[in-house]
Amino acid sequence: MRLTEAVHEHRVLPGMKLSEDEVGDVFGVSRTIVRQALRAMAHEGLVTIERNRGAFVAKPSVKEAREVFEARALLEPQTARAAAERATPEDVQILEAHITEEHRALAEGKAGLALKLSGSFHIEIARIADQRTIEAFIQQLVSRSSLVIALYWQRRNALCESHAHHALLDALRRNDPDAAEDLMKGHLVDLLSQLNLRETQGSVASLREALLG
Amino acid sequence: MRLTEAVHEHRVLPGMKLSEDEVGDVFGVSRTIVRQALRAMAHEGLVTIERNRGAFVAKPSVKEAREVFEARALLEPQTARAAAERATPEDVQILEAHITEEHRALAEGKAGLALKLSGSFHIEIARIADQRTIEAFIQQLVSRSSLVIALYWQRRNALCESHAHHALLDALRRNDPDAAEDLMKGHLVDLLSQLNLRETQGSVASLREALLG
DNA sequence: ATCGCAAAAATCGTATACAATAATTGCCGG
DNA sequence: CCGGCAATTATTGTATACGATTTTTGCGAT
Incomplete structure (x- = not known):
């Protein structure tokens, strides 16, 4: 899926919120499809889903x-x-x-x-x-x-x-x-x-911008 | 989930069809929930989903x-x-x-x-x-x-x-x-x-029976 | 009797609508 | 001016409805 690629290519960064409506608008699909994709990505550890709060790009500790x-x-x-x-x-x-x-x-x-x-x-x-x-x-x-x-x-x-x-x-x-x-x-x-395994907090920009830019 | 346990305990056997409506009836939930569960189980390799045909308990080759x-x-x-x-x-x-x-x-x-x-x-x-x-x-x-x-x-x-x-x-x-x-x-x-790794085809009984029995 | 085709039934894929929950904003009191 | 509470807004969770695809069934021809 294209959203997965966007994560792989660092066009969306860890911590960024992936709103179902917003992602659906960007790709022109319904929330149903977006939810499927987000749950699949959650299974792979790419996003974390918090109940009644939404999906976020995962931030591995x-x-x-x-x-x-x-x-x-x-x-x-x-x-x-x-x-x-x-x-x-x-x-x-x-x-x-x-x-x-x-x-x-x-x-x-x-x-x-x-x-x-x-x-x-x-x-x-x-x-x-x-x-x-x-x-x-x-x-x-x-x-x-x-x-x-x-x-x-x-x-x-x-x-x-x-x-x-x-x-x-x-x-x-x-x-x-x-x-x-x-x-x-x-x-x-x-x-x-080559990793610097200390705590950092990445900056979170606009989703729509990152996907369309 | 209870369906996962049923698979683990061999109450539903490989090859058995898991109809969305039927599973939903048995557990008293909507197809939406069943679909989520089946997709999650598919991701773990417990069931295989064939497009427009449905979900089946996986039969590992x-x-x-x-x-x-x-x-x-x-x-x-x-x-x-x-x-x-x-x-x-x-x-x-x-x-x-x-x-x-x-x-x-x-x-x-x-x-x-x-x-x-x-x-x-x-x-x-x-x-x-x-x-x-x-x-x-x-x-x-x-x-x-x-x-x-x-x-x-x-x-x-x-x-x-x-x-x-x-x-x-x-x-x-x-x-x-x-x-x-x-x-x-x-x-x-x-x-x-202790495995006999030759081809066999397991018998497939009724789903509702296996879950409720 | 069997094969093939067509119509009917069943089942899945997707979209949409409504309900439940969390986040935000604005207001009021201190 | 600041903090807390309430109403509003936004977002997710779930159910349902509709369209598409597949499977089954029944009929007729060979």
Whole structure:
């Protein structure tokens, strides 16, 4: 859904209220549909719903941020290993395209889009590993990581990322499970180390502006 | 929700149709509420929704069954380790109560209830580990495991289970992370080994009967 | 008797209307 | 001038109504 993308691309920020009427107006759909979408997003941890108060973009706590990366540390290295065992040339090609897109987005200054693509790289690896169940979990974790990054990221440059992804791609191309597992583990540690896990409160702008701008 | 419990206790079986009107009648609520619940259950993999056809209790394929246990194998041993590091006497007491209830349910011939309690034992361990994110994943996996068991279980006796849970409880009581991790790993392997992962098609009885009986 | 097609019934998807709850505003008293 | 209470406004929760799609049923032809 487009609202999910807006969250992934940091066009709507944690804490922002997602009024049912307002979202419905923006997308030209009824509240029924909006409610469905919001509840689905709540299930993935992207929004929190407070009874009789409405839906808000989730603001992961520091503890939750750590939990997300701990869960990723349990799931992704092993998944990268399995992916390296199974990766075909077609898979490698798809991942290459992903990285290319990611670079282009960065070059065009679209940091939000680049972040979203960077996340889908991880999801694609789970798909290559042929683990749909784990893939769904990783998708959730990547989504929530995006919120964590919106809240706790220190640097503004995401250059380090692309290097790690390149190295992972190489390991998959060589069908080298050990390398893939280690690289993924290191990559996650790197990501976590670049977070500033202290309390901050993000600013909340206008929803309509963020979606239409 | 009560419908979720009915699935966990094998009172409604995989493949059974969950008509919105019928479920609404049984519980005395509107279709709106039923739809919310069904969509939530679909998100957890308990039911599958086919557009314009309705919701059905999910029938995990053999591949999906394997995936569920592979995911559990990635998450639960580490979680048991963490739980063993943190377990307090109160935690141990809660788990003991769980096992007692489980035994009583078995003694009373309520196999479905015993199965549900056996699942909540695993979830409780994640709670003790203080990992809410992973806890939510394990909850999903336990739910889906219940469906897998309904479809692929061979023996009718679940006695082996209680022994494994006892041993795990001991490891937690002794705050022995290594033992907890190994025991959990072995427990999951045992569970998987008792499944007959060949295609079967379960019989589907009447919904209203199953819920009200 | 069986297959195919058409009409009827049932069921789901979406929109809208009404009720319940929370947030806001304005007023009054201190 | 400030704080608290009441009425108003806004927003969500739930039910219901209508349209779309699918499934079933019944009839007729082969």
